[in-house]
Amino acid sequence: MISGKLTVWVGPMFADKTTHLLETYWKQKLVTNTLLIKPKKDNRYDERKVVTHSGLEAEADCVLGDGDNVFDICLSAGGGTDIFVDEPQFIPGIGHVIKLWLMSGYNVYVSGLDLWSNGEPVPEMLSLLAYADEVYKLKAKCKCGQPASKTQKLRSTGTIQNVDKGDLYAPACNDCWEPLV
Numbered sequence: 001m002i003s004g005k006l007t008v009w010v011g012p013m014f015a016d017k018t019t020h021l022l023e024t025y026w027k028q029k030l031v032t033n034t035l036l037i038k039p040k041k042d043n044r045y046d047e048r049k050v051v052t053h054s055g056l057e058a059e060a061d062c063v064l065g066d067g068d069n070v071f072d073i074c075l076s077a078g079g080g081t082d083i084f085v086d087e088p089q090f091i092p093g094i095g096h097v098i099k100l101w102l103m104s105g106y107n108v109y110v111s112g113l114d115l116w117s118n119g120e121p122v123p124e125m126l127s128l129l130a131y132a133d134e135v136y137k138l139k140a141k142c143k144c145g146q147p148a149s150k151t152q153k154l155r156s157t158g159t160i161q162n163v164d165k166g167d168l169y170a171p172a173c174n175d176c177w178e179p180l181v
């Protein structure tokens with residue numbers, strides 16, 4: 001049975017998802033034990049820190065790479081811990097582990113992409129959206145001025161997962177967006 005609460009912020013790049021995660025993280029850090037997790041793959045600004053495009057940052061407790069045993073993180077999480085996960089799309093298998101955390105009574109907060117730049121759903125996010133108690137679908141601003149719910153890739157790289165500081169992707173509205181890998 002799931003007794004923990006799951007809160008999810010999703011949306012395209014540049015929609016301030018990580019900002020919402022960190023604001024809640026700092027608030028909860030004052031009242032309970034917290035665990036902040038980021039993927040090793042997201043080293044855009046720092047290897048260990050969770051950093052937003054606007055410069056907010058917090059030191060991650062765990063940095064997970066491909067093939068790491070994310071179950072080990074469960075063991076290191078103390079009682080009453082609120083767990084925060086940034087960019088779960090870069091942590092294969094994290095969806096299943098988050099379900100186990102929820103079943104163990106941990107509250108989990110997640111911010112990440114819901115759609116890749118080709119318009120396909122991010123697999124790790126599908127079950128998280130279904131399990132979530134609260135979902136905030138955030139929007140960025142398209143170059144045309146409309147609210148943007150898609151991520152536009154500006155040039156093809158041939159691979160779906162790329163980390164980028166700002167010159168490979170842009171937010172796009174449904175009218176302007178074109179799927180690209």
Ligand SMILES: [Zn+2]
Pocket residue numbers: 142143144145146172173174175176177
């Ligand atoms: Zn547009």
